[in-house]
Amino acid sequence: MGLSSSTTGNTQVISVHSDRIDAAMAIQFKEDMRAQTQTGAARVVLDLSAVEFIDSSGLGAIVASMKQLGDGRRLDLAGLHPIVEKVFRLTRMDTVFRLFASLDDAMTASAD
Amino acid sequence: MGVDGVATDRQNDSLDLSFPATEAEASKGIATLSARLAAQGLPSCKSDDVKIALAEAINNVVKHAYAGIAPTNIRVDCCLFKDQLVIRITDTGKPMPDLQPPKGIPASVDTSVQELPEGGFGWILIHRLASEIHYERRDGSNLLLLRFEFDDAS
Numbered sequence: 001m002g003l004s005s006s007t008t009g010n011t012q013v014i015s016v017h018s019d020r021i022d023a024a025m026a027i028q029f030k031e032d033m034r035a036q037t038q039t040g041a042a043r044v045v046l047d048l049s050a051v052e053f054i055d056s057s058g059l060g061a062i063v064a065s066m067k068q069l070g071d072g073r074r075l076d077l078a079g080l081h082p083i084v085e086k087v088f089r090l091t092r093m094d095t096v097f098r099l100f101a102s103l104d105d106a107m108t109a110s111a112d
Numbered sequence: 113m114g115v116d117g118v119a120t121d122r123q124n125d126s127l128d129l130s131f132p133a134t135e136a137e138a139s140k141g142i143a144t145l146s147a148r149l150a151a152q153g154l155p156s157c158k159s160d161d162v163k164i165a166l167a168e169a170i171n172n173v174v175k176h177a178y179a180g181i182a183p184t185n186i187r188v189d190c191c192l193f194k195d196q197l198v199i200r201i202t203d204t205g206k207p208m209p210d211l212q213p214p215k216g217i218p219a220s221v222d223t224s225v226q227e228l229p230e231g232g233f234g235w236i237l238i239h240r241l242a243s244e245i246h247y248e249r250r251d252g253s254n255l256l257l258l259r260f261e262f263d264d265a266s
Contacts, residue, residue: 011265020139021140022135022142022167022171022214023135023138023171023174023175024135024138024139026139029174053143053163053167055164055167055168055171055234056150056171056231056233056236056237058172059233060229060230060231060233061230063228063229063230064229064230066225067225067226067230069229077153082160083160083163083164086160086161086164087233087237089240090116090164090237090240091221091233091236091237092218092220095221096221096225096228097220101120110150
């Protein structure tokens with residue numbers, strides 16, 4: 001699945017280049033996230049603006065991605081389509097992650 | 113073209129679909145059915161709900177009913193009415209535990225990051241989105257029925 005990354009200061013932006021994160025690609029996503037986040041950036045912002053669908057496996061893979069960051073690092077999510085946001089809301093994961101409407105919003109918000 | 117052409121057109125927008133019970137084929141099948149339902153008048157306010165629940169139901173079949181056994185076809189039949197949509201998912205995989213659908217009770221998310229659940233979200237989503245869930249095991253097949261009511265206010 002394609003991920004691209006850029007780092008500014010303590011913030012690393014990882015963009016997902018796939019229109020879905022679903023059961024068929026959840027394991028690959030988690031592994032790709034592990035590889036991309038070796039940088040050690042304190043804050044990782046996952047840009048989901050290209051993602052038009054996510055299922056529970058994709059959601060689980062994003063939770064796993066945050067866990068594998070370890071203590072002292074955070075994963076924020078940006079650019080959620082309404083259907084993606086709904087999956088987070090219905091599972092109450094919207095209370096676990098900080099969700100930003102756009103990448104710009106995420107970048108102007110403070111790290112905590 | 114003539115009769116054949118008409119038959120082909122009907123085939124292409126049919127709300128009944130069969131596909132092998134693999135993750136890749138399920139992913140394609142879910143996308144195809146969601147697009148056809150929208151094209152045939154599923155209210156846009158409901159299309160996200162249906163797509164989420166349909167994906168979870170089908171993924172569960174692939175992951176659990178066919179765990180450790182060779183995949184056969186999953187069949188999905190949709191009946192779209194003015195005020196509701198009924199989806200029937202049929203497979204010949206293993207029966208659900210206790211012959212009933214999981215209740216989908218959410219694990220707590222008010223916990224430390226490392227304690228957060230990474231799974232168990234599927235049935236939570238289905239229960240929250242479908243108006244009715246019915247399961248039965250019949251003649252070696254699983255039949256899962258999901259019904260969605262369209263509320264004008266939503």
